Each structure stands twice: as structure tokens, then as C-alpha cells.
Amino acid sequence: xxxxxxxxxxxxxxNNPAMIQQAGVYGCDAVLLDLEDAVALNxxxxxxxxxxxxxxxxxxxxxxxxxxxNNMQTPFGLADxxxxxxxxxxxxxxPKTESVQDVKDFMKEVRRIEKEHGIKNxxxxxxxxxxxxxxxxxxxxxAACEPRVDAITIGGQDLTADMGIVKTPDGAGIDxxxxxxxxxxxxxxxxxLDTVFADVNDExxxxxxxxxxxxxxxxxKALINPRQVDPVHEVFNPSxxxxxxxxxxxxxxxxxxxxGIGVFAIDGxxxxxxxxxxxxxxxxxxxxxxNRNRKKCRLV
Ligand SMILES: CC(=O)SCCNC(=O)CCNC(=O)[C@H](O)C(C)(C)COP(=O)(O)OP(=O)(O)OC[C@H]1O[C@@H](n2cnc3c(N)ncnc32)[C@H](O)[C@@H]1OP(=O)(O)O
Ligand SMILES: O=C([O-])CC(=O)C(=O)O
Ligand SMILES: [Mg+2]
Numbered sequence: 001x002x003x004x005x006x007x008x009x010x011x012x013x014x015n016n017p018a019m020i021q022q023a024g025v026y027g028c029d030a031v032l033l034d035l036e037d038a039v040a041l042n043x044x045x046x047x048x049x050x051x052x053x054x055x056x057x058x059x060x061x062x063x064x065x066x067x068x069x070n071n072m073q074t075p076f077g078l079a080d081x082x083x084x085x086x087x088x089x090x091x092x093x094x095p096k097t098e099s100v101q102d103v104k105d106f107m108k109e110v111r112r113i114e115k116e117h118g119i120k121n122x123x124x125x126x127x128x129x130x131x132x133x134x135x136x137x138x139x140x141x142x143a144a145c146e147p148r149v150d151a152i153t154i155g156g157q158d159l160t161a162d163m164g165i166v167k168t169p170d171g172a173g174i175d176x177x178x179x180x181x182x183x184x185x186x187x188x189x190x191x192x193l194d195t196v197f198a199d200v201n202d203e204x205x206x207x208x209x210x211x212x213x214x215x216x217x218x219x220x221k222a223l224i225n226p227r228q229v230d231p232v233h234e235v236f237n238p239s240x241x242x243x244x245x246x247x248x249x250x251x252x253x254x255x256x257x258x259x260g261i262g263v264f265a266i267d268g269x270x271x272x273x274x275x276x277x278x279x280x281x282x283x284x285x286x287x288x289x290x291n292r293n294r295k296k297c298r299l300v
Contacts, residue, residue, distance in 0.1 A: 003284075004064060005029045006151065006191050006220040007236040008229045011068075013038035014047035020054045023063060026226045027233075030064035035080050036071075036095050037158075044076045048083045055087040066127060068093035072106055081106075085113040088124045091151070096158065097128040098135045100145045107146055124148075127193070131155030132162040136177045143184040152185040153222065154178055156195030167198075169205060171212070182217040194218040200225040210235040238282045246282035249275060250290060 008028040012019045014035045023031040033054070039047045051067060067089045069080035084092065094106055107126070114122050126149045130139055136159070143152050156174045160167040167173065178194070185192035194213040197206045210221055210232050221232055238246070249266060253276045256264050263272045283290050 005236075005285075006064070006193060008220060008223055008232045009064075009066065009193060010223045010226065010229065011038060011196070014051045014067075015039050015043045017050060017054070020051070021058055023065070024059055024061040026063075026229060028063060028223065028226070028229045029220065030066055030090075031060065032066050032068050032093060032222060033089075034068045035076070035084075036068045044070070045079075048076075048080055052083045052087055055084070055089055064091070065089045066091040066093050068095060068129075071096045072102070072109070078109060081109050081113055085110055085124070086117045086119070088119065088122060090123075091125045091127050093127040093129060093153070095129045095155065096131050096135070097142055098132055099138050100141050103128065103142060103146050103149070107148070122148075125150040127151040127153055129153050129155045130177070130181055131158035133159070136180055139181055139184040140187065143188040143190055149188075149190065151191040151193055151219075152181060153193040154181050154195050157198070159195075169209075171209065178213065178216055178218075186217060191219040192217060194221040196222045196224050197228065198224070200227060203227075203231050207231050207235055236285070238286050242282055243286045243288070246279035246286075247288070249279040250283060253279075 006029050009030040009032050010026055010028040011032045011034050012023060014020075014033050020033060023033075033051050035044065035047050035051060055065070055067075067084050069084060069092055070076035071094075072078065092110070094103070097103060110126075126146065128142055128149055130136055130142070130152065131154070135142065139152070143149070154174065154177055156167060156171070159177055160173050163173060165173040171178070174195070182192050197209050199205060206228055213221065214235055220236065223229060223232065249271055252264065252266055253271060256262075263270060265271065280290060
């Protein structure tokens with residue numbers, strides 16, 4: 001089965017039943033039901049119970065469902081896990097992760113609750129959020145320490161707050177962190193997901209930022225408003241021209257491999273294994289099934 005896309009992950013405040021009920025129809029790849037910063041302190045308990053009951057009753061269709069719990073250092077983190085883990089959403093987002101020990105402590109509670117509820121082969125995965133300077137410093141070890149972590153993400157609002165800097169539209173203050181997190185995630189075969197773009201009325205700005213983070217290697221972006229879904233998909237979906245080029249590279253490679261040729265040129269540009277690998281990534285993004293041919297080519 002093809003890997004699930006995570007181009008767009010839409011935050012929905014966990015205390016808003018009307019928004020959550022419609023979660024399956026926004027067209028995003030995933031929803032992030034939020035118990036953390038979108039929820040006021042005096043709404044935390046109500047939100048937790050609401051999200052649990054929504055997980056039981058709402059049809060999310062094929063939208064991936066992730067719940068963002070509160071950090072374990074807060075009075076809410078453990079209570080969130082007790083309520084949400086038994087429901088086994090697709091994933092849990094663990095905010096403000098700063099160290100391997102944080103992940104270990106978090107997973108210890110997750111596993112204990114799963115055991116208590118007789119959950120034997122849990123499919124739920126963990127998304128770790130890097131949102132502090134300390135988290136950025138420790139990111140490689142965090143990315144490598146737990147097999148159930150399948151995505152890593154940067155929280156740009158908190159990171160700039162932690163660093164005591166202004167979050168500027170050019171992303172200067174978080175550029176190093178973005179790149180470091182991408183490398184740590186890629187080295188550990190994780191999806192790397194970008195932070196929110198806060199101005200819901202600035203579609204051009206959102207697209208520009210998405211173009212940039214796509215070039216860095218992010219697989220998708222957290223969103224805060226349904227209006228942000230289409231522009232982000234537009235950037236992540238390969239254009240017709242890109243698909244045609246990728247298909248040409250791939251089929252020429254297939255022909256040449258059969259003839260014993262490993263490197264050749266198309267329109268003067270060298271094509272070798274890494275170029276073909278990139279073409280395959282484009283075709284996969286376009287949902288073109290090349291598995292059968294790929295096996296024949298023995299590319300991977
Ligand atoms: C730093 C962080 O931690 S970010 C993550 C936490 N933050 C969040 O979850 C914020 C989620 N987003 C929102 O609350 C809102 O989109 C805001 C406050 C950013 C903007 O609000 P508005 O200007 O009112 O949005 P807008 O006018 O586009 O809303 C249009 C419709 O979309 C709905 N909508 C807005 N945001 C969302 C959302 N995230 N999910 C689902 N529906 C939404 C509104 O309810 C409204 O519905 P209606 O037409 O049926 O009334
Ligand atoms: O980008 C996100 O996922 C939102 C967030 O928590 C942050 O920016 O601090
Ligand atoms: Mg945050």
C-alpha cells in the first residue's frame with residue numbers, strides 16, 4: 001500500500017464540536033485535534049472529554065486523525081493520555097519534546113495505558129514536536145530513540161517564543177532549526193512536517209512558505225484554517241510538466257537498464273540512479289503506481 005500523504009494537517013481546537021464533526025470533509029490529509037495551545041486552561045477537561053467522544057462517534061472517512069495532547073510536565077498531559085490512548089487515534093502529537101528522556105517517559109505511560117486496556121498490537125504512532133532550543137539541540141537523538149515515532153515536526157510559534165525572537169515572514173529565526181530537524185528526521189526515515197502559517201488571509205505568503213519548506217525536504221505542513229488546504233496541496237502536488245518529465249526519466253531508465261546502461265543523458269542532462277529515485281518520488285506523489293516496474297529495474 002502507498003505511504004499515507006501528510007501534505008496538510010489541519011488543527012482543530014479540541015473544544016469545538018462543530019468544527020470536529022466536519023473534520024472528514026475539509027479535504028486535508030490529516031486533522032490535528034488539539035488539546036494543547038488552542039484550548040484555554042479552563043476548557044482543558046471539557047475538551048479532553050469532547051475529543052474522546054468525537055473519536056468514538058465521528059466518521060473521519062480516510063482523513064488521518066492525530067490528537068495533540070499536553071506536555072507531561074503540565075497538570076493535563078497524563079490525564080490526556082488516560083483518556084485518548086484507549087481510543088487509539090492514528091497518532092498522538094507530543095508537544096515541546098526536549099530530550100530522549102521526555103520521549104521515554106511519555107512512551108512509558110502510553111504503553112502502560114495500552115496494556116491496562118488490553119491493546120496488544122497498537123498501530124497508533126507518535127509525532128514528536130520540536131519547539132524549544134533544547135529540543136533542536138537534541139533532535140537527532142530524539143528522532144532515533146523510539147520506533148513508534150513516525151513523524152517529527154517543528155513548532156515555529158513556540159520555538160521563536162523560547163528563543164526570545166520575533167517570528168518574521170522570511171522565517172530567518174527558525175531556518176537553522178528547520179534544516180536541522182529535516183536532517184534528523186530523514187536520517188531516521190521519519191516524515192518531517194512544518195509549522196503553521198499564522199495569517200489565514202495571506203494565501204500568496206502561505207504558498208511561498210510552502211514552496212520553500214518543500215524544497216528543504218518537509219513532507220507537509222500544519223494548518224490552522226480549512227482555507228489553507230488547497231493552496232498547500234497545490235504546492236505539494238507535482239505539476240503536469242513535472243509528472244511528464246519524471247515519467248520520461250523513469251521509462252528511459254527502465255529501457256537503458258535492460259540494455260546494461262546505468263548512466264545516460266536526456267536533453268543533455270545526466271540521468272543516473274539518484275535522478276531516477278527523485279523521479280520515482282514525483283510519480284509516487286502523483287499516485288502513479290510504478291512498483292511493478294521498479295521491481296524489474298531493481299532500483300531499490
Ligand atoms: C501555535 C499553535 O499551537 S497553532 C495550533 C492551535 N491553533 C488552532 O487550532 C487554531 C485553529 N484555527 C482557528 O481557530 C481559526 O481558523 C482562526 C482563529 C485562526 C481564524 O478564525 P476566523 O477568521 O474566524 O476563520 P474563518 O473566517 O476563515 O472561518 C471560516 C469557517 O471555517 C471554520 N474554521 C476556521 N478554522 C477552522 C479549523 N481550524 N478547523 C475547522 N474549521 C475551521 C470556521 O468555524 C468558519 O465556519 P462557518 O463558516 O461554518 O462559521
Ligand atoms: O506549528 C505548529 O504545529 C503549531 C505550534 O505548536 C507552534 O508553532 O508552536
Ligand atoms: Mg507549539
